[in-house]
Amino acid sequence: MSRPPTGDRRRPGWPGRSRWPGRVGLALVAGALGALGALCTATPAAGHAADAPDGTNYRTAITGVSPEVPGLSVRVVEGGARLELENRSGRTIEVLGYAGEPYLEIRPDGVYENTVSPATYLNRTLPGDAAVPAEADPARPPSWRRAGTEPVVRWHDQRTRWLEEAPPAGVAADPGRSHRVRDWVVPLRDGLRPIELRGTLDWLPPPDPLPWWSASLLGALAIGALGLLPRASRPGRRATVALAGLAGIGGAAALGFALARGADAGLGGMLLGLVTGELWPTLTGLASLAAGAYALTRRPAGDFALALAGTCLALFTGVTNAAVFLRSVLPLPWPPTPARILVAVVIAVGGGLAAAGALRLRAAGRSAGIATVAAGAGRSPARRWSVTLTTEEQAAGSSLRRADEPASGG
Numbered sequence: 001m002s003r004p005p006t007g008d009r010r011r012p013g014w015p016g017r018s019r020w021p022g023r024v025g026l027a028l029v030a031g032a033l034g035a036l037g038a039l040c041t042a043t044p045a046a047g048h049a050a051d052a053p054d055g056t057n058y059r060t061a062i063t064g065v066s067p068e069v070p071g072l073s074v075r076v077v078e079g080g081a082r083l084e085l086e087n088r089s090g091r092t093i094e095v096l097g098y099a100g101e102p103y104l105e106i107r108p109d110g111v112y113e114n115t116v117s118p119a120t121y122l123n124r125t126l127p128g129d130a131a132v133p134a135e136a137d138p139a140r141p142p143s144w145r146r147a148g149t150e151p152v153v154r155w156h157d158q159r160t161r162w163l164e165e166a167p168p169a170g171v172a173a174d175p176g177r178s179h180r181v182r183d184w185v186v187p188l189r190d191g192l193r194p195i196e197l198r199g200t201l202d203w204l205p206p207p208d209p210l211p212w213w214s215a216s217l218l219g220a221l222a223i224g225a226l227g228l229l230p231r232a233s234r235p236g237r238r239a240t241v242a243l244a245g246l247a248g249i250g251g252a253a254a255l256g257f258a259l260a261r262g263a264d265a266g267l268g269g270m271l272l273g274l275v276t277g278e279l280w281p282t283l284t285g286l287a288s289l290a291a292g293a294y295a296l297t298r299r300p301a302g303d304f305a306l307a308l309a310g311t312c313l314a315l316f317t318g319v320t321n322a323a324v325f326l327r328s329v330l331p332l333p334w335p336p337t338p339a340r341i342l343v344a345v346v347i348a349v350g351g352g353l354a355a356a357g358a359l360r361l362r363a364a365g366r367s368a369g370i371a372t373v374a375a376g377a378g379r380s381p382a383r384r385w386s387v388t389l390t391t392e393e394q395a396a397g398s399s400l401r402r403a404d405e406p407a408s409g410g
Contacts, residue, residue: 050079052261052277053126055327055336057206058181060160062199069093069190074197077154077264079331081126083186083197084264087151094189095155098122101138102189104153111148115167116140123156126243128163159184160199171203179203209325216318216347223352227359231303240295243306243356247292248347250310254285254317257342264333272401288313288350301362307357314350318343 060080065072071089076082087093087106097103097119105112113120121132147153162181166172170179181201188195223246226239254275258281262273274282291309295302321343330336 023248025288033375052081052331054323054333055330056080057204057328059202059204059329060199061202062197064198066190066196066198067193069195076160077333077373078197079329081156081394082128082154083157083160084152084154085152086149091190095153096187097138098158099138100187102142106153106154108153110150111153112144113147114142115120115145116143122158126156128156128158131210157186159186160201162201167203175203176205178205204328206326206328207336207340209322212325212344213322216344217351219348220314220351220355223349224355224359226352227356227363231360231363237298239356240298240302243353244292244295244302246349247288247295247306247309247353250313250346251285251288251292253342253345253349254281254288254313257317257321257339257346258282258285260332260334260339260342265320270320280320284309284317284350288353291353303357303364305359306353307361310350310353310355310357312350314347314354318347318350322347 039306056079058080060076062074062076062083064193065074067093072085072087072093074085077084085093085095085106087108090108092105092107094102095104095106096119097114099118101117101119102114103119104114108163116136116138118132118136118138119129121136122128124130162168167175168179168181171181174402179202181203184199184201186197186199188197223243225242229236229239231237231240257277258271258274261278262270265273288309291302291305294305324330324336324340328336330339332339
């Protein structure tokens, strides 16, 4: 009966230690993509907009609805990019456009938009630069088209935001101080009864980005230094486990930031946002988790996986969202500091993994070159013997010539 090799201590029927982390990583990625694919078939009541800005220094806030309507609620979402109105009053509530024309109707059976209102087209984009068709005339009778099946609607409203590139005069004169830009009003209507949605627009000074960038870069350097440890040594093996764990932390931070971007849209909209507006953070986060699991197999290709996943993580999730270091108002339903921490972790972990993986790959290439030279040196004695023999022959020839010289001289 054949016996397994002495060095193979794996129990029969159990998977090898070098395979299960990779299988777990692939299972995680496949499961997450399957869940997200299923969510794509769902239609949330209010989805997260793909054109929400990464951040702004203008804060939009609602101060009240006058008169109050039971069952009617309005809030600011996506960092001030949109307003959300939910009508559970059982009545029809109208939102009026910029010329006072009917723009939206939120009825008990869903949302309807007026196709001849210019606001229907102007509010489709965040800057309000969409083309308005010639037939859109606020003086014409409304022509309603159903836009949603739930009595919840989100829309961009130019009355609540600052649209100019240049800041207001007061802000330009003293940008380091908070300023009230204006008070705004969005007119609503309940049948024939007018309603006013009131709010404020304020300038908030931006934060200092230097501490956040410094923490991110120092973290990347500290993590990258793990790549200097010899891979085959005990500290190097511990460093591999540490890098794999950090890859998991970075991937989780990327997914957490992507989920937070759509958190104000509810669970369905939040998860759906992973495959729409936040596709790259989702992919890089999953790739980092998979690379960390694969690195635990301790295969040589694990270093390349960590380097590639770290590079993508730092660039496509960290650097592209670094506006959170520069803006005071973020498109998140919670304070900006946790979001900045997540992005700093992503940049630090991603950059550190890229550096550590590159250092290890370079060391592996150097070791392979030394091994090649050593293998070539194993064949060198014969060459040295032949060279030595040739030298002896030359010496012998020289001796013969010196012995012949007196005779030839005589």
